[in-house]
Amino acid sequence: MPTICPMTPADFPTLAAWMVDLPLFQRYNLTVERLIADFEAGHSRGDWLITADADSPACGFAWAMPNGTFGRSPYLRLIGVRTDVTSRGIGAALLTEIERMAAEKSNDLFLLVSDFNEDAQRFYRRQGYTQIGAIPDYVVPGVAELVFRKRLSR
Numbered sequence: 001m002p003t004i005c006p007m008t009p010a011d012f013p014t015l016a017a018w019m020v021d022l023p024l025f026q027r028y029n030l031t032v033e034r035l036i037a038d039f040e041a042g043h044s045r046g047d048w049l050i051t052a053d054a055d056s057p058a059c060g061f062a063w064a065m066p067n068g069t070f071g072r073s074p075y076l077r078l079i080g081v082r083t084d085v086t087s088r089g090i091g092a093a094l095l096t097e098i099e100r101m102a103a104e105k106s107n108d109l110f111l112l113v114s115d116f117n118e119d120a121q122r123f124y125r126r127q128g129y130t131q132i133g134a135i136p137d138y139v140v141p142g143v144a145e146l147v148f149r150k151r152l153s154r
C-alpha cells in the first residue's frame, strides 16, 4: 500500500514533471511552470494537498479545496497517479484520505470529471460517487464536466 503524506513545496517539480505527460492534462494545455504555480497558490491558500509514495516518492497526488463547492462543501479539484503505477489502488488510497479530511467538516464531497474520461468515472463510481449533473462547455468547448457527489457519514 502507498504511504500518504502532506505535499510539500519540494514535491511540486517532481509531480509537475510527470503530470504534463498524462494525456488528460495535455488536453487541458497544462505546462510544468503552470502546474508548479498552481500548486504554490493552492499551498499558500491552505488547500488540502497530499501525495502518495509507492515505489518512488510523489507518484500520485490529490488536491481538494475545503470550501470549494458553493463556498460550503469540499471540492476535489484534481487527482492523478503516474501512468506506470496506475490500477494498484494508489488513487483509491488518495481519495479515501481526502474523504476522511472532508468528513471532519462536511457531509458531502463534490468533484467534476470530463464526459470523455470514462475510466475516471468508473473509478469514482466504484468509490461511491453518484453523478448529479453536467455542465456543458465549461472548461473546454464541446466537453461537458460531469458533477459527482459522495455523501459522507459523520
Ligand SMILES: CC(C)(COP(=O)(O)OP(=O)(O)OC[C@H]1O[C@@H](n2cnc3c(N)ncnc32)[C@H](O)[C@@H]1OP(=O)(O)O)[C@@H](O)C(=O)NCCC(=O)NCCS
Pocket: 022, 024, 077, 078, 079, 080, 081, 082, 085, 086, 087, 088, 089, 090, 091, 092, 093, 113, 117, 118, 119, 120, 121, 122, 123
Ligand atoms: C483516475 C486515477 C487517479 C486513478 O488512480 P489509480 O491509482 O489508477 O486508481 P485505482 O488503482 O485505485 O483504481 C483503478 C481505476 O482507476 C481508473 N483508471 C486507471 N487508469 C486510468 C487512467 N489512465 N485514466 C483514468 N482512469 C484510470 C480505472 O477506473 C481503474 O479501474 P480498472 O482497473 O477497473 O480499469 C488515475 O488513473 C489517473 O491519474 N488518471 C489520469 C488523470 C485523471 O483522469 N484524473 C481524474 C480526473 S481529474
